[in-house]
Amino acid sequence: AQSVTQLDSxxxxxxxxxxxxxxxxxxxxxxxxxxxxxxxxxxxxxxLKYLSGSTLVKSINGFEAEFNKSQTSFHLRKPxxxxxxxAEYFCAVISDTGRRALTFGSxxxxxxxx
Amino acid sequence: xxxxxxxxxxxxxxxxxxxxxRCDPISEHNRLYWYxxxxxxxxxxxxxxxxxxxxxxxxxxxxxxxxxxxKGSFSTLEIQRTEQGDSAMYLCASSSQGNxxxxxxDGTRLSIL
Numbered sequence: 515a516q517s518v519t520q521l522d523s524x525x526x527x528x529x530x531x532x533x534x535x536x537x538x539x540x541x542x543x544x545x546x547x548x549x550x551x552x553x554x555x556x557x558x559x560x561x562l563k564y565l566s567g568s569t570l571v572k573s574i575n576g577f578e579a580e581f582n583k584s585q586t587s588f589h590l591r592k593p594x595x596x597x598x599x600x601a602e603y604f605c606a607v608i609s610d611t612g613r614r615a616l617t618f619g620s621x622x623x624x625x626x627x628x
Numbered sequence: 629x630x631x632x633x634x635x636x637x638x639x640x641x642x643x644x645x646x647x648x649x650r651c652d653p654i655s656e657h658n659r660l661y662w663y664x665x666x667x668x669x670x671x672x673x674x675x676x677x678x679x680x681x682x683x684x685x686x687x688x689x690x691x692x693x694x695x696x697x698x699k700g701s702f703s704t705l706e707i708q709r710t711e712q713g714d715s716a717m718y719l720c721a722s723s724s725q726g727n728x729x730x731x732x733x734d735g736t737r738l739s740i741l
Contacts, residue, residue, distance in 0.1 A: 618670030
């Protein structure tokens with residue numbers, strides 16, 4: 515079984531400031547990692563994925579995340595946030611054992627203030 | 629790619645009634661998933677189909693819940709004798725083979741009066 519911990523339930527930040535949303539996971543087997551973003555009254559949109567290869571993955575809108583196997587972490591970062599980044603962010607893992615269920619963290623609410 | 633489509637977007641019903649939700653996955657995706665999300669929480673896995681076969685079910689899926697994907701295309705999730713605790717957002721997702729990511733619909737929000 516695996517679990518995901520998102521340590522911060524809310525992160526307030528001013529516009530154009532950097533931000534880091536933390537994600538740690540626990541698993542007895544290898545995992546694949548994802549970040550999803552959810553805007554109010556909408557479903558989840560894939561932001562980033564780590565399947566293999568380079569441990570630093572980047573999105574088209576300036577977010578990046580780094581897979582750290584020794585720390586079992588997959589923190590999400592952005593050097594300069596915009597008002598439009600205000601949303602709920604979910605970290606998720608899936609094992610490579612063949613089970614298809616995503617295990618999600620409880621989410622981090624990013625609140626960007628002007 | 630028209631995305632994952634879910635219907636209805638909102639459903640309000642009285643306790644004890646039956647409800648059915650529909651999910652249309654991305655057309656070339658053979659895998660389909662149902663999740664439930666309660667307020668302030670991340671989604672929780674309910675069940676998974678590969679084509680028409682239901683391959684995995686969570687313990688959350690009580691005997692009042694049933695899901696089908698009869699022709700390997702759209703899927704339905706039915707809840708019988710709804711209870712207050714069933715109030716949640718029900719999310720559908722689909723994916724292709726391998727470890728490709730799951731793509732989610734906008735969900736059906738169920739409110740039990």
